[in-house]
Amino acid sequence: MAGHSKFKNIMHRKGAQDKKRSAMFSKLSREITVAAKMGMPDPDMNPRLRLAVNAAKAQSMPKDNIQRAIDKASAAGGEDYEEIRYEGYGPGGIALIVEALTDNRNRTATNVRTAFSKNGGNLGASGAVSHGFDRMGLITYPASAGDEEKVLEAAMEAGAEDIETTEDGHDIWTNMEDLHAVAGELEKALGEAESVKLAWRPQVKVDVAEADAQTLFKLIDALDDDDDVQTVWGNYEVSDEVMEKLG
Numbered sequence: 001m002a003g004h005s006k007f008k009n010i011m012h013r014k015g016a017q018d019k020k021r022s023a024m025f026s027k028l029s030r031e032i033t034v035a036a037k038m039g040m041p042d043p044d045m046n047p048r049l050r051l052a053v054n055a056a057k058a059q060s061m062p063k064d065n066i067q068r069a070i071d072k073a074s075a076a077g078g079e080d081y082e083e084i085r086y087e088g089y090g091p092g093g094i095a096l097i098v099e100a101l102t103d104n105r106n107r108t109a110t111n112v113r114t115a116f117s118k119n120g121g122n123l124g125a126s127g128a129v130s131h132g133f134d135r136m137g138l139i140t141y142p143a144s145a146g147d148e149e150k151v152l153e154a155a156m157e158a159g160a161e162d163i164e165t166t167e168d169g170h171d172i173w174t175n176m177e178d179l180h181a182v183a184g185e186l187e188k189a190l191g192e193a194e195s196v197k198l199a200w201r202p203q204v205k206v207d208v209a210e211a212d213a214q215t216l217f218k219l220i221d222a223l224d225d226d227d228d229v230q231t232v233w234g235n236y237e238v239s240d241e242v243m244e245k246l247g
Contacts, residue, residue, distance in 0.1 A: 036073035119219035137179030158185035202235030
């Protein structure tokens with residue numbers, strides 16, 4: 001089990017949490033609808049739907065909105081979303097994985113390619129960077145859940161694979177197939193998690209130079225702003241010193 005992480009995890013940087021509430025709810029609703037359509041419309045019987053509903057609740061999405069998104073899955077003539085993964089490189093050769101849910105593949109591909117090309121990156125072929133990541137479960141707790149020692153002990157007891165602690169909180173990593181079981185055990189020890197989801201974890205993180213960091217953040221923000229893009233994962237790490245310089 002790894003302990004304290006030297007640098008903040010920029011995937012959870014504060015800027016990413018400043019997205020408009022309505023846009024965030026739209027993305028959460030889309031994931032709920034797709035999950036409900038792919039399996040049972042009951043979260044207790046559908047692990048992916050349970051993750052989507054929990055993610056929505058963590059963002060204080062109203063129950064009515066959640067139920068509407070579930071009902072949409074069985075509605076006649078509803079949107080048919082397709083899952084697409086894009087892979088590419090940002091400034092400084094940073095590897096990025098973009099997960100999207102779209103009802104128009106051409107529109108999304110054009111928007112993602114444009115975001116990369118306008119912000120110092122380039123889109124690669126499928127599999128271009130994913131070999132450098134592991135598909136894992138990620139459970140996030142705020143710093144208020146406890147100190148590093150308490151959370152580390154709870155994670156080990158629950159059967160987690162790894163933990164990264166920063167001043168912002170705790171990221172607990174699990175094998176993909178163990179995510180629900182570990183999350184359940186952690187909830188008994190630490191209370192409800194901030195988020196429980198499948199994630200792409202980089203095998204090696206790359207320090208981003210100051211010259212590239214601002215452009216990288218612009219690229220990620222441009223991708224985040226696209227309604228079709230659900231999540232952006234990267235192998236980047238930005239030091240506190242560089243973050244302070246960027247303000």
